Amino acid sequence: MERGFVTLIGMSIAYVASFIGLGLAWYGWKRRHRDDAGGSDS
Amino acid sequence: MVGGAGFFYRLARRSESDFFLAGRRLPWWLPAASVFSTHTATDTPIWVTGTVYQHGLRGLWYTFFSAWTSVASFVSARIYRRSVAFTQAEWQVVRFHGMGAELLRGWMAGWQVFMNMFILGWVGIAMGRVCELAFGWPVWVGLVIPSVITAFYTLAAGYWGVVMGDFLQGIVAIFAILLVSIVGIVAAGGPHGVVEGVTSLGQAWRLDSLAFTGWFSGDFPMAWWLTMLVIAVVGGFGMGTSIDWYIEAQRIQSAKTVRDAAYGIWWGGAITLLRNGIWAASILAFFVMAPHITNGAESELGWYRMGFELLPAGLIGMFFAAILAIHFSTISSHMNLGALYFTRDLYQRYWNPEASEKRLVWVGRMATAVLLVGSFFYGLMMQEITQWLIFALWLMMAGIWLPNILQVVWWRFNAWGYLASWMANLGIAWLVVWVLPEFHVIPVLPDYLQFWSLMALGIVIFVPATLFTKAEPMDHLVHFYLQTRPLGWWGPVRAEARRRGLLAEELKQTAGSRPWIRRTWTAEEADGWSREDWIAIVLSPVCMALIMVGAAHAFLAQPGGLWELAGGVVAGVLVFWVIDPKLKAVSVEYELQQANYLHRLEERMRWQPDTIPEGRAD
Numbered sequence: 001m002e003r004g005f006v007t008l009i010g011m012s013i014a015y016v017a018s019f020i021g022l023g024l025a026w027y028g029w030k031r032r033h034r035d036d037a038g039g040s041d042s
Numbered sequence: 043m044v045g046g047a048g049f050f051y052r053l054a055r056r057s058e059s060d061f062f063l064a065g066r067r068l069p070w071w072l073p074a075a076s077v078f079s080t081h082t083a084t085d086t087p088i089w090v091t092g093t094v095y096q097h098g099l100r101g102l103w104y105t106f107f108s109a110w111t112s113v114a115s116f117v118s119a120r121i122y123r124r125s126v127a128f129t130q131a132e133w134q135v136v137r138f139h140g141m142g143a144e145l146l147r148g149w150m151a152g153w154q155v156f157m158n159m160f161i162l163g164w165v166g167i168a169m170g171r172v173c174e175l176a177f178g179w180p181v182w183v184g185l186v187i188p189s190v191i192t193a194f195y196t197l198a199a200g201y202w203g204v205v206m207g208d209f210l211q212g213i214v215a216i217f218a219i220l221l222v223s224i225v226g227i228v229a230a231g232g233p234h235g236v237v238e239g240v241t242s243l244g245q246a247w248r249l250d251s252l253a254f255t256g257w258f259s260g261d262f263p264m265a266w267w268l269t270m271l272v273i274a275v276v277g278g279f280g281m282g283t284s285i286d287w288y289i290e291a292q293r294i295q296s297a298k299t300v301r302d303a304a305y306g307i308w309w310g311g312a313i314t315l316l317r318n319g320i321w322a323a324s325i326l327a328f329f330v331m332a333p334h335i336t337n338g339a340e341s342e343l344g345w346y347r348m349g350f351e352l353l354p355a356g357l358i359g360m361f362f363a364a365i366l367a368i369h370f371s372t373i374s375s376h377m378n379l380g381a382l383y384f385t386r387d388l389y390q391r392y393w394n395p396e397a398s399e400k401r402l403v404w405v406g407r408m409a410t411a412v413l414l415v416g417s418f419f420y421g422l423m424m425q426e427i428t429q430w431l432i433f434a435l436w437l438m439m440a441g442i443w444l445p446n447i448l449q450v451v452w453w454r455f456n457a458w459g460y461l462a463s464w465m466a467n468l469g470i471a472w473l474v475v476w477v478l479p480e481f482h483v484i485p486v487l488p489d490y491l492q493f494w495s496l497m498a499l500g501i502v503i504f505v506p507a508t509l510f511t512k513a514e515p516m517d518h519l520v521h522f523y524l525q526t527r528p529l530g531w532w533g534p535v536r537a538e539a540r541r542r543g544l545l546a547e548e549l550k551q552t553a554g555s556r557p558w559i560r561r562t563w564t565a566e567e568a569d570g571w572s573r574e575d576w577i578a579i580v581l582s583p584v585c586m587a588l589i590m591v592g593a594a595h596a597f598l599a600q601p602g603g604l605w606e607l608a609g610g611v612v613a614g615v616l617v618f619w620v621i622d623p624k625l626k627a628v629s630v631e632y633e634l635q636q637a638n639y640l641h642r643l644e645e646r647m648r649w650q651p652d653t654i655p656e657g658r659a660d
Contacts, residue, residue: 014156015468021152021388025144028392 058390058402061200062128062382063296066636070305072205073293077310079208079371080289081108082215082317085168086368090318092342094325095335098240098248099594100262105318106274106590111290111311112582113278115304116575116621117529118450119294122281123303124526124632126639130154130282130291131387134457135646136526137449139518142457149464151387154288158380159413162189162373163421169369170421175343176350176362185421188366192373193414197407201296204374211367218349218364219317221357223324223597226348230327233599239330248326249600251591269490273443275583279529280447285439292379299629301622308582312614315586319593321345326598381409440496441467445504451530453519459508466503470496520544525639527569561623565631568624578621585613 059065093101111119127133131150135143166185173184195203230236240248247253255262277283281291290307297303328344335341349361385406390397397405445463448455474495478484487495513519519535522528524544539545546566560574588610595603 012468014153014160017156018149018153018464021148021150021155022145023148024152024388024392025148028148029141029144 057399058386058406059128060202061403061406062378062386063292064201064205066296067298068205068296068302068306070297070302070309072209073297073303073306074309074313075212076205076208076293076371076375077111077290077307078313078317079212079215079368080375081286081310081314081372082212082219082368083165083168083372084172084365084369085165087321087345088168088171088342090321091325091328091344092338094322095329095341095344096338097262098245098253098326099251099322099591100253102251102318102322102590102594103267103270106270106315106587107277107284108286108311108314108318109274109583109586110278110284110287111307112586113275113579114287114290115278115308115311116578116582117279118281119290119303119307120300120625120628121450121526121528122291123294123297123300124639125522126295126636126643128295128386129383130288131383132643133281133291134460136643137522138457138460139514140457142461146457146461146464147387148392149461151383151391154383155380155388155413157285157288158376158383159416159420161376162380162413162417163419165369165372165376166417166421169365171343172346172365175346182418182422186418188369189373189414189417192370193377193411196374196377197410200403200406201292201378204371204378205293205296207374208371211371214364214367215371216313216317218361218367219320222345222349222353222361223320225352226324226327226345227597229348229352230330233323233597236323236327236330236598237600240326243330243333245329245333248329249598251594263488263490266488266490269493273439273493276447277443278579278583280443280450282446283439283443289375289379292382298633300632301625301629304621304625312586312589315590316593319590320597322594323597324348377410377413380413381406384409384413440493441470441500443493444497444500450528453523453530453532453535454508454513456508456511456514458511459504462507463500463504467496467500470499470503474499529571529575559620563624563627565627568627569631572624574620574624578617581613581617581620585610585617588613 057065090101090105093104095101097104122133125133125136127136129151131147131154134146134150137143138146166189167181169188170179170181170184173179174181195207199206227233227236230239237249240246252267253262254260254264254267257264273283281287290310293306293310294303297306325344328348332341332344335344346365350358353361385402389405389409390402394401442463445455445460449460474484474487474492479486516535516538520539520542523532523535523539536545558573559577560572588606592603592606592608592610596607597603
């Protein structure tokens with residue numbers, strides 16, 4: 001495989017981890033606001 | 043080290059802060075040793091050798107990215123230490139606000155957990171290759187066994203074990219680097235023998251660190267060199283502009299004062315560049331002894347080969363011990379750092395905010411172990427993909443290089459702009475690196491043009507994303523400004539802080555009342571940015587460049603080598619003479635406020651309402 005294509009495969013793998021973290025943050029944020037409706041966010 | 047872990051076990055288990063930051067009590071020389079040791083890994087002599095073997099002394103500039111610490115020490119390290127954020131992910135909720143900040147924090151934490159596992163795998167594989175070269179062991183033995191030994195003291199003693207180990211391992215590493223490099227140069231006929239050998243091969247350009255092949259042509263164009271300088275030096279104004287930043291960030295926060303944080307990463311960076319200069323001289327000696335290696339994988343092992351083939355039998359054991367030391371220091375740092383992001387930014391923040399300190403330390407230990415096991419699988423699977431990922435990570439830094447600076451220096455930059463730049467970078471890289479060249483829309487671009495193209499295309503995405511969304515709330519920005527005192531375009535926030543009576547009016551001094559270099563400061567005066575800061579910012583990279591190039595030339599007894607080194611030392615002395623009184627004043631005032639800042643940070647971690655300071659300077 002050529003360099004450019006495999007580079008992008010590598011980047012995409014790294015991004016999967018970031019999206020998992022982002023999803024967890026979204027879950028934590030929604031849970032926080034569900035449990036504490038009307039409360040202040042941080 | 044494993045034995046010593048017992049001593050620090052009791053310290054590490056007291057709290058999350060002890061397990062991950064050594065209680066923020068370290069003098070500058072411990073973080074400095076840790077920065078140097080962590081960035082001296084088993085793979086480092088491999089890639090430095092490969093680069094210098096191919097490019098001669100000009101290859102040193104490929105390693106000059108470490109000079110970001112020369113500016114960061116006096117800019118972003120100072121700002122980041124004042125934020126008291128445990129991690130770069132946590133910094134996001136100090137700098138930004140609301141859901142955007144939380145999404146950024148999760149994004150960065152996921153990225154860093156992955157990155158540390160990846161680095162553990164790639165450094166482990168390098169150790170496997172070295173053990174295979176030295177003893178003929180299967181690669182997996184070198185990957186697994188040394189890392190498991192490291193895990194014992196990292197699990198038990200946390201960051202205390204990491205920094206204490208790094209200090210001892212750093213001393214061993216410096217000794218081994220000097221010994222093998224000197225033995226290599228002597229074996230090639232001494233400094234004059236190396237110079238004559240390189241010249242007689244018709245390769246005298248290898249002795250010139252500025253042997254350009256043209257402005258834009260050849261394999262060492264001036265445009266590439268200038269790009270590298272900009273990336274390193276201007277990058278020091280931001281955070282995360284180098285992959286190394288994340289390791290340094292932990293060391294910055296573990297230092298006991300702002301001044302210790304600044305000196306910790308300055309010395310760590312300077313010794314790393316000095317090391318590269320010494321290595322480069324010895325790699326030229328290897329080139330003279332073996333000038334016709336065309337296989338890159340073979341030439342990359344040149345420095346290790348000199349150690350194993352030239353040292354007397356009694357010293358080979360010591361050499362291998364030094365290799366183990368540099369491996370331990372890097373592995374332990376990344377295990378602890380990856381566990382920090384998982385524990386602090388994912389588990390505590392989003393999963394269990396009410397977790398006790400005891401439970402957080404326990405989760406930190408479990409995360410360390412899981413990262414280690416993951417890295418074994420990763421290392422074995424990714425032997426070939428490693429090269430792809432390293433290049434990918436370089437591109438990654440290109441697309442978010444400017445946003446990483448803007449988050450520090452521009453008040454209007456917001457969480458949505460920053461998040462957009464991270465996400466867009468993947469798509470832009472697909473276009474510039476593969477899709478458009480594949481369909482012959484554009485040619486395959488050289489590295490430096492890829493960097494500038496990715497940066498320019500990123501601007502098209504993140505500037506509108508920033509300007510079409512709201513600025514962060516002014517209350518939050520004022521809070522952030524008072525605590526960290528960032529450099530750059532913060533006028534509206536500063537004016538608002540003054541209007542609220544939280545910040546004293548700027549003292550206008552007549553030109554005659556201020557000495558050109560000021561040596562006495564009150565804490566309030568030292569909080570601002572002044573001529574002294576800019577002198578340090580300009581002289582510091584010059585100092586590091588002269589030390590790096592001067593060390594290589596001096597080891598080869600080149601005319602000018604000692605002058606370059608002397609120039610570097612003089613520049614360094616000037617930097618510290620100018621900036622030290624100011625850093626001392628900043629540190630004294632700031633340390634008085636730190637308990638208050640930490641209390642507020644802890645409130646934020648537990649999702650309690652933020653409190654904005656009212657009516658007093660903070």
